[in-house]
Structure formats: structure tokens, C-alpha cells
Amino acid sequence: MKFLKRLRNRSKRRAGQAASYEHLRSEGRKDPVSLRAAGVGGGGGVPGRDLTKALPPTVLSKIFSFVCPHALDDSYDTSEESMTEDGCMLCDMRDLANCAQVCRRWRPEAQALLYSHVRIDAVHYCELEVELAAKRKQRHFDRNGDPIDAPQVRLTLLMRTVRDSQALADMVLSLRMPYMTREANKAELARTISVLPNLRFVDLPAGLYGDDPSCLTLKQELIARCPDLRRMSYRHGAEGSFARLPNVQLWANLEVLELSGLYVDDNTIRFSLSSFPKLRVLTLEDLPWLEDSLFAPSQSLPQFPAVQRLTLRNTPNLTASGLVALLSAPEVQQALLYLTLSSTGILPQDLHRVLSTAPRLRGLLVTQEVARSFPAEQVPQLASQSLTLLHYEITSDTSGAYGMQPVATSYYTYLVGSLISNKLPSLRDLYVRDANFPETLLLAPPPRLLAGSEARGPNPFRTGLARPLNVYSKGLDEFEWNFTPYEPPSTRGKRDSFTRPVSLQDAQLSRPWGGDARKSVLVGNGFGGFLAVPVEDGRPKSSGGFKRDSRQDIWR
Known part of the structure; x- marks a missing residue:
């Protein structure tokens, strides 16, 4: 009798599970993101016909x-760097x-996608959390009465899954998890x-x-x-491992490398970097003893990557x-696309030299605190x-500058x-650490009209942004x-029309911005018009509304 009772209970559990997933088939016609709306999962209205058999794996x-x-x-x-607000992962x-x-x-x-980039998040990023x-507080406790750590449980389940199936383990390309996990x-x-x-x-x-x-055990397994x-990253304490790289030949396909706080000389860095022939992203941080010899050409040292x-x-x-000596190499000139300079010996007045030797540079990020005004001698303008x-974040100490302009003002001039x-001419986005910079740019020398210029055509002495x-x-x-889209003056008909730029105060326009913003927009129509823009509150919802009632729901 106990054996028959066990079979009946197992049948009931299977029936309950099947019923809990039935809505995926019945609601497919209503959900535009569902598989049925995408043409997958049934004969498209023709009974007995499965159109999915003709779909190749790439389409699925x-x-x-x-x-x-x-x-x-x-x-x-990392898990912290790849956070997104586009739904709940x-x-x-x-x-x-x-x-x-x-x-x-x-x-x-489906499994190839599910296991290729695995995430073990701590919480749901939607209202389901x-x-x-609340349910975790009520019933998710271990034998000692302590709350169960959901990310730790998910990691344990993943470990068992990939250790039991090598085919699934071979699919995993990346694994992300919270810091504490x-x-x-x-x-x-x-x-x-x-x-x-x-x-x-x-x-x-x-x-x-x-x-x-x-x-130590984790690194040996890695x-x-x-x-x-x-x-990979090498930080203070890993000087020995970093110096041994030329002899052990680790990770020949390494693409991203970060060096922070290492007490090694320039020669050691050059030899160790030569171990990564496919390196494309390099970060050198907290290395105050490095000198220009790191970039200097040498016949006895490997070339800087x-x-x-x-x-x-x-x-x-x-x-x-x-840096100019490094950029003198043609292969470096053609490869370098983004350059970040933060608290370095490369002064803002020398940036024109860097830009002149980096013909393919797309992004330049400069963060520097200055103590002296911009040099009075003639300095060539930035040209690329x-x-x-361009991130041009120049700051200066304003504690003792009472009644005087900050030193950084001359750099923004x-x-x-x-x-x-x-x-x-190709610049589209500019970041500055000067709250008055948009007004300064707006008032910087206005167009000058000559007598009779309307009949002769465009003014040859016009200055200002052209894009x-x-x-x-x-x-x-x-x-x-604070975001200000600047629209340059445009010629319409016989009259020149000049308008103020549109100014969105504290506007949050994309993922990296985050936070709340002032719900106002200053529209430049020549009359100082002001327009209130409604903002919809709330986070994006997840792609599905399915919820399981099982106590063993690993997604909780």
C-alpha cells in the first residue's frame, strides 16, 4: 500500500508541475514577446503542423x-560593472x-544561451523581489534557524550541475556573481x-x-x-607571480589586464606584458614610480604592446x-582608440601633442587637479x-580663492x-567639471555681421561651433x-537665426546616469520658453510574469 501511495503522490506532483507551466502555451497568443508570437511553438494556427521544424538553430x-x-x-x-536596468536578469x-x-x-x-553567460544575482531587480x-523571512531557514543565502544556494546548484554534466560545463564562457558571494x-x-x-x-x-x-587553491585551479x-588583474602582493609570467606562459588569449600597486620596475613590466600577444585593454594604476622609460623604444626590451x-x-x-614616444610607433598609432589620463604627469597644456600623434583616437578622458593657471605663452589648440x-575634467582648489576665479577657469577658456x-569636427560628447561651461560656450565670441553681408552671402568672419x-x-x-545639447547657429533664408541651446538640468538619459532628475526642460526658441516634461516613474518590468509556488524555487 505504501508503494502505491508513493506512486500516486508522484503522479500528483507531475500533474501539478505540468499545470503550472500550462500558461506558457495558453498565453502565447497574447504576449508579443512570447515564442508563439515570434512564430515558434505551434503550427501558426494550422492544427497538426509544427513550423519550428523548419527553423535552423541560429534562428531559435x-x-x-x-x-x-x-x-x-x-x-x-564584473557583476557590478554589467548591471543593467533593462528588465530583471x-x-x-x-x-x-x-x-x-x-x-x-x-x-x-536554449541551454547554450542559458549556460554561456551565467549570472548568480543576489536579488530580483523587479517588484517580485x-x-x-517576505517569503524568505517566513520559511527559508536552515536547520539552525538562520536565513538561507540565496546566491550561495544558486552557486551550489550550479556547481552540482556542471560537475554532473561535462557537456553543460563546456558551454560556460563567463560566470558572474555578487561580491559577497x-x-x-x-x-x-x-x-x-x-x-x-x-x-x-x-x-x-x-x-x-x-x-x-x-x-591559493582557487588560483591553482584557475x-x-x-x-x-x-x-586578469595583478595587485600589490602579486609581484612574484607577475614577474614569473615570461617563464610560465599563462593565458595566451588574455585581452584585458589591470596592474595596480605593484612594486616592479619598468623592465619587468615590459617583459611580463610580452606574455600576452592578444592584449587589447591595459590599465596601469597606482604606480607612482613608473617613468617615461616604460614607453621608450629599446633594442634589448620587448616592445610595449x-x-x-x-x-x-x-x-x-x-x-x-x-607617451608621445610610445605613440611614435606606427602599430601603436593605428591600434589606440581610447586613452584615459587621471592624475598623471601629462599636463592639460600638453594634450595637443598627444592628439597630434594619435590619428585614430576616438575617446580621451582627462582628470587632473591643477594648482597653476594655464600658461600665458601661445599653446596650440586641441585638434583631432x-x-x-572628450572628458575634460580639470579641477582646482577653491578654498583660498575668495573673490577670484578658480585656477581651472583658464583651462576651460x-x-x-x-x-x-x-x-x-567629429566631437559629439563633451564632459566638463565646470557648472558654468555651457553659458561660457554660448557667449563665446558671437557671430559678427558686416554691413551688406546679407546680400553678399555667408559671413566669412563667422566663428563658433559648426556641428x-x-x-x-x-x-x-x-x-x-547636467546635460545641454548645443545647436550651432544656422542660416535660414536671408536671415541668420540664433537660439539658445536646449538645457536639461540634471537629466538622466542612459544607463550610466541613474538617480532622479529635475522634471524640467528649457526649450530654446529665442523667447526663453519653459516647458515641463512629464516623467514616468517605475522600473522596467521583467520579460515574464511567471511565478512558481514551489518551496525549492531556485530563482528566489
Whole structure:
């Protein structure tokens, strides 16, 4: 009798599970994002006919990518860097997992997306988190009465899954998890990555980058089992591991490298960097003893790598002469696209030298605190045909400048002169740390009309910006960027029309902005018109509204 009772109970559980997933089929016609609306999952209104048999795997993968958009994130950003507001990533992964469970014929395509870029998030980024948090407090406790750590449970389940199925383990390319999860579960993380041979990126504890003894096992597994890693960092304490790189030949496909706080000389850096032939993103941070010899050409040392993105932070002994020497190499000139200079020895008045030797540079980010005014001698203006993004964040100490303009003002005057000379024709986005910069740019020398110029055609002495420019400004005591789209004067008919730029105060226009904004827009129509813009509150909802009642719901 007990055996028959057990069978009946198992049948009831299966029936309940089947009923809980039935809405995925019945609601498919109403949901525009569903598989049925995409032409998958039934005969398109023709009974007995399955149109999905004619769809190739690439088309099915494309359809599933709309169910879980972050499954296509092939970047090497950490969990904190890859945060997005476009829906709830946990809900999207749950929906994709349901597709793999319900639509068994599509399981390989759905599983390939589900396991390629795995995320173990701490919470749901939607209204479902409020409900689930309340349920966790009520019934999600361990034997000691302590609340269960949901990310830790998810990591344990993932570890068991990939260790039981090598086919699934081979699909994993990246693994992201919250900071506390990777710091508190080093042993489980080591056991997980030990079966992931194709892993390219994984969120690791901070101690691993500095050769902390508590991360020794994890680092050994990473070296032995993950030869295709694409991002790594070496920080203070890992000088020995970094110096041994030329002899061990680790991670030949490494693309992103960060060096921070290392006590090594320039020669060691050159030899170690030569171990990564595919390096394209390099960050040198907190290395105050580095000098221009790091970039100098040498017959006895390996050549400095030609990277696409170079970041220099807190390197006061690296000057413009050293960087220009690096950029004198043709392969470096053709490769460098983005350059970040923060608290370096490359002064703002020397930036024109850098731009003149970087013909393909698209983005330049400069963060510098100055103590002296801009030099009085004639300095060539900033000029670049390729630059589209410029962060010109020059600041100065204003504590003792009572009744006087800050020292940084002269640097922004130099920037205005470079802008109105139209020597930056491709520039579209400009970030400055001067709250008054938009007005300064607006009032910088206005167009001059000569007598009779209306009959002779355009004024040859006209100055000012010739192309639209998005200006993002922020004062020293502000936290959010103020956005001002600048529209240059345009000639219409026989009269020149000049309008003020549209100004969106504290506007949040994209993902990196975040936070609240003032709900007002100053519309430039020549009369100072003011228009209030309504703003819809609320976060985007997840791609699906399915909720499970099972106590073992791993997505909670």
C-alpha cells in the first residue's frame, strides 16, 4: 500500500508541475514577446503542423536571446560593472530555463544561451523581489534557524550541475556573481571552475589578485583548468607571480589586464606584458614610480604592446614626452582608440601633442587637479579629426580663492577656444567639471555681421561651433551631470537665426546616469520658453510574469 501511495503522490506532483507551466502555451497568443508570437511553438494556427521544424538553430537562438537579453553579453565586465536596468536578469534566466524545460525539442539552443553567460544575482531587480523577500523571512531557514543565502544556494546548484554534466560545463564562457558571494564561497567557486575548460571570465575574490594565501587553491585551479581566460588583474602582493609570467606562459588569449600597486620596475613590466600577444585593454594604476622609460623604444626590451584602450591612473612621473614616444610607433598609432589620463604627469597644456600623434583616437578622458593657471605663452589648440568623446575634467582648489576665479577657469577658456576653432569636427560628447561651461560656450565670441553681408552671402568672419555638441557639465559640489545639447547657429533664408541651446538640468538619459532628475526642460526658441516634461516613474518590468509556488524555487 505504501508503494502505491508513493506512486500516486508522484503522479500528483507531475500533474501539478505540468499545470503550472500550462500558461506558457495558453498565453502565447497574447504576449508579443512570447515564442508563439515570434512564430515558434505551434503550427501558426494550422492544427497538426509544427513550423519550428523548419527553423535552423541560429534562428531559435536569436529568438531565445530576446527572452534573456543578457545571455548575449560577451564582455568581460564584473557583476557590478554589467548591471543593467533593462528588465530583471533573474526573471529572464528563469524564463529561458522554462523554455528549455517545456520546449524539449529546443533544449540544446536554449541551454547554450542559458549556460554561456551565467549570472548568480543576489536579488530580483523587479517588484517580485518584495514578495520573495517576505517569503524568505517566513520559511527559508536552515536547520539552525538562520536565513538561507540565496546566491550561495544558486552557486551550489550550479556547481552540482556542471560537475554532473561535462557537456553543460563546456558551454560556460563567463560566470558572474555578487561580491559577497565570491568572497564567502571560495571553495565552492574553485570546485565549480575546475570543470569549466572554456571559461573566459569569472568574478573572483579580491585576494586572488594579490596572491592572498586563502585564495591559493582557487588560483591553482584557475591556472590549471581555465587556459582560455581573457581578463586578469595583478595587485600589490602579486609581484612574484607577475614577474614569473615570461617563464610560465599563462593565458595566451588574455585581452584585458589591470596592474595596480605593484612594486616592479619598468623592465619587468615590459617583459611580463610580452606574455600576452592578444592584449587589447591595459590599465596601469597606482604606480607612482613608473617613468617615461616604460614607453621608450629599446633594442634589448620587448616592445610595449599596441592596445586599443590604455588607462593611466596615479602615475605622476609619466609625462607627455614618454607617451608621445610610445605613440611614435606606427602599430601603436593605428591600434589606440581610447586613452584615459587621471592624475598623471601629462599636463592639460600638453594634450595637443598627444592628439597630434594619435590619428585614430576616438575617446580621451582627462582628470587632473591643477594648482597653476594655464600658461600665458601661445599653446596650440586641441585638434583631432577622429575624436568623438572628450572628458575634460580639470579641477582646482577653491578654498583660498575668495573673490577670484578658480585656477581651472583658464583651462576651460583654452578648451572653448579649441571648440570654436572647429578643429575637433567629429566631437559629439563633451564632459566638463565646470557648472558654468555651457553659458561660457554660448557667449563665446558671437557671430559678427558686416554691413551688406546679407546680400553678399555667408559671413566669412563667422566663428563658433559648426556641428551639434552634447555638453555634460558638473560642479565640484554636484553629484549628477547636467546635460545641454548645443545647436550651432544656422542660416535660414536671408536671415541668420540664433537660439539658445536646449538645457536639461540634471537629466538622466542612459544607463550610466541613474538617480532622479529635475522634471524640467528649457526649450530654446529665442523667447526663453519653459516647458515641463512629464516623467514616468517605475522600473522596467521583467520579460515574464511567471511565478512558481514551489518551496525549492531556485530563482528566489
